[in-house]
Amino acid sequence: MKYLVLLLLILSLPIFLFKLGDSSLVSWDEGWFASIARNVIKSGEITKLYWNGLQFVDHPPFGFWLMASSFKLFGANEFSARLPSALAGVASLAVIYLLGKELFNSRVGLFSMVGLISSPWFIFRARSGNLDIFLVLLFILSFYFALKYLKDKKYGVFLGVSLAFLFLTKTLIGFTAVPVILYLFWKEKKLTFSYLVTPFLIGLIPFTIWFLIQAVTYDGFISRFFFIGAPGITVSTSFRENLQLFKDYLHNGIGRWFWPGVLSVAVIPFLKQKKAYILPLFFICFSLPFLFSNKGHIWHLLPLHPILIISALGCAYMFLEKFTKSKIVSFLAIFLATMFLSYPQIRQNWYNFIDIPAFVSDEAILSREAGKFPYKFYIDDDFDPVAAFYSDKIVEQIQDADLTSVFAKNESFVLITYEWRLEQAKIKPSEYRIVKTDRDKILLVREKN
Incomplete structure (x- = not known):
């Protein structure tokens, strides 16, 4: 079996790496996070993050450390920004096995493994410079180490390290793993101080240090952190609408595995495979906040994808074992079911996300050119992260009414705007020089002696 697993990992590499750096980073998250990661290198700070000249506290630093390490090895570019997520995607296949x-x-x-490869949004985000796939990997890795820890205490350190990185990845969401792990300890009658101390001490100390540093150095950090970590959560909300939104996002994100997965999660509590109870328990713990908020997004639900896939296949195998004693028959039945659910999606993923023409955005082209000038940098649209990354400058976005006031200032600057905006504001061509145009945008410079 290990050779099949290794073969599948090797065959999956093009899905994660082919044409990975061919297209420009996009706003918001890709350009945003790539800029923050580059600032880790420039500032030398690993506990405090910065973006566009300001301290960034929305997320802990682990994902940015990985991206900064990639930049150190391969330079600050599109490929290296996305590489950590892609490698985390490959690692997730090994861990789901x-x-x-x-x-x-x-x-x-x-x-x-095959099911996870077929998940559309898992593949899409694994080929993107974001934090979501790190979460997927660290959730399932923590559950695996928790199960191993119950058999061998040497895995307590591994569980602790996995939890530490999980808590340091993205706001509060990593803590939804805690009830699942505590349940496992309780079920095995090991919910004792001696079992809890090693993994949770290792897991919580790094997060606590980071949290305290932000609380001391950033005014309003605690309210900001909880606002980002639990956006829009309130009891005065439409549970029905939130549930429908949750269902639509999860269904669209995982595709054909949705109904088999959801039905299996509901069935598992009635089966004798008690270890597998962690699957519906995590599904509930992770999903519950989304019933109280309409601010969730489709990528927020990615950690549920491996849970649904394992649930569906695990239930199918248990039912087959009741009706047939032939391992060959059960293997072939699950193989055919997996291919039926996965192959169309893998094929679709290839043409939707992977084997697509290279695309370099006008925002990237003009921002890179703007970075060559030693002047203040303005943009006349909402693409601050991409502008900041490609120019390696602090960027200021102007509002509709501010174009005239920018030209009224006695300063040199570069500006990305639109020709019709200049005409609308009645800015004379003598007041600026066009450096470069690309599609509907122009880069201009105004130089004051």
Whole structure:
């Protein structure tokens, strides 16, 4: 089986790496996070993050450390910005195999790898410079190490390190793993200080240090952090609308695995495979906040994708084992079901996200050119992160009414705007020089002696 797993990992590499750096970074998150990661290198700070000249506290630093390390090795470019997510995607395949094997058997683990490869939004975000795939990897890795820890205490350190990185990845969401792990300890009658101290001490100390540093150095950090970590959560909301939004996002994100996964999550509590109870428990713990908020997005639900896939395949195997004692029959049945659900999506993913023409945006082209000038940099639209990354400058976005006031200032500057905006504001051509045009945007410079 290990050779099949290795072969599948090798065959999956083009899905994650082919044409990875061919297209420009996009706003918001890709350009935003890439700029922050580059500032980690420039500032030498690993506990405080900066973007566009200001301290950034919306997310902890682990994902940015990975991206900064990639920049150190390969330079600050599109490929290296996306590489950590892509490698985390490959690692997630290996870990979903281990978790599926631990909860059910190696065949469930193997076919779960195929299922995860077919998840449209998992592949899309794994080829993007974001934090979401790190979360997916660290959630399932933490659950795997928790299961191993119950058998061998040496895994307590591994669980602690995995939890530390999970808590340091993205706001509060990593803490939804805690009830699941505590349940595992309780079920095995190991909810004791001696079992809790090693993993949770290692897991919480780095996050606590980071949290305290931000609280001391950034006014209003605590309210900001909880606002970002639990956006829009309130009891005065439409639970029905939120549930429908949650269902639509999860269904569109995982595709054909949605109904098999959701039905299996509902069935698992009635099965004898008690270790697998962590799957519906995590589904509930992770999903509950979305019932109280309409601010969720489709990528926020990515950590549920491996849970649904393992649940579907694990349930299918358990039912097949009741009706047939032939391992060959059950293997072939699950293989055919997995291919039926996965192949159309893998094919679609290839043409939607991977084998697509290279695209260099006008925002990237003009911002890179703007970075050559030692002047203040203005943009006349909402693409601050891309402008900041490609220019390596502090960027100021102007509002509709401010174009005239910018030209009224006695300063030199570069500006990305639109020709019709200049005409509308009645800015004379003698007041600026056009440096470059691309599609509907222009880069101009106004130089004051």
